[in-house]
Amino acid sequence: MSEYIVKGDMHTHTVASQHAFATIGEMIDQSNKMGLEFIAITDHGPEMTDGALRLHFLGLSRLPEVIEGIRVYKGAEVNIKNFRGRIDLDNSILKKLDFVIASLHLEAIKPGTREEHTEAWLKVIGNKYVDCLGHVGNPSFDFDHEPVIKALKEEGKILEINSNSPIARKGSRENCVDIIRLCKKYGVPVVATSDAHHKWNLCNVEYSMNLLKELEFPPHMILNTSKAAMDEYIERRRKEKTRTVSLQP
Numbered sequence: 001m002s003e004y005i006v007k008g009d010m011h012t013h014t015v016a017s018q019h020a021f022a023t024i025g026e027m028i029d030q031s032n033k034m035g036l037e038f039i040a041i042t043d044h045g046p047e048m049t050d051g052a053l054r055l056h057f058l059g060l061s062r063l064p065e066v067i068e069g070i071r072v073y074k075g076a077e078v079n080i081k082n083f084r085g086r087i088d089l090d091n092s093i094l095k096k097l098d099f100v101i102a103s104l105h106l107e108a109i110k111p112g113t114r115e116e117h118t119e120a121w122l123k124v125i126g127n128k129y130v131d132c133l134g135h136v137g138n139p140s141f142d143f144d145h146e147p148v149i150k151a152l153k154e155e156g157k158i159l160e161i162n163s164n165s166p167i168a169r170k171g172s173r174e175n176c177v178d179i180i181r182l183c184k185k186y187g188v189p190v191v192a193t194s195d196a197h198h199k200w201n202l203c204n205v206e207y208s209m210n211l212l213k214e215l216e217f218p219p220h221m222i223l224n225t226s227k228a229a230m231d232e233y234i235e236r237r238r239k240e241k242t243r244t245v246s247l248q249p
């Protein structure tokens with residue numbers, strides 16, 4: 001029976017993003033101290049002011065699956081660079097990662113129209129290497145929620161409810177409320193994330209969880225409340241990423 005308690009964090013930054021302050025080792029130690037079971041390391045893609053190098057992601061992909069008892073999902077928070085959905089890591093790297101969040105950042109793209117933002121999310125959902133949409137409630141990148149949530153449902157993908165949004169992206173709450181309602185309506189799972197930039201904020205998901213609880217979002221649809229559910233999602237996505245199109249008529 002699921003509860004509103006997360007077992008790991010799916011959006012964290014390390015010193016590889018220069019305005020974050022912990023190493024991967026420190027984040028893993030902190031995960032153990034907090035009794036967590038897994039962590040996703042998701043540093044910024046290279047085309048951001050503080051983005052990690054392409055080689056960071058390649059090296060990351062070679063780390064063991066489990067370190068000091070913690071399942072480490074190798075990830076990235078890639079930047080959406082244009083409204084046709086270009087992201088800033090190439091497929092040869094993306095396919096080696098476990099969990100790719102795609103986000104719109106003011107530092108990486110100038111806001112366009114509501115239609116353009118909607119188009120960008122739809123394009124990114126169609127990218128087979130993207131696993132999750134990042135902080136979609138950001139009012140700077142307003143979009144039509146319903147078609148995007150429906151597309152997530154069709155592609156079997158998820159979005160995050162980011163607990164750093166009230167600080168980093170003021171005015172997100174109203175959008176998040178509507179987005180959570182639509183995810184509930186269409187059966188789109190989410191992850192509740194901290195977007196921690198230092199170890200003392202790891203798994204601080206209070207804001208997201210309170211919001212989800214308030215809106216009676218089913219806890220079993222918050223995938224990071226269960227390692228089994230998280231692993232199942234990662235494994236299904238891994239298969240989808242490696243599937244090749246059959247050429248048979």
Ligand SMILES: [Zn+2]
Nearest residue numbers: 077103134135
């Ligand atoms: Zn971000």
Ligand SMILES: [Zn+2]
Nearest residue numbers: 011013077195
């Ligand atoms: Zn982030």
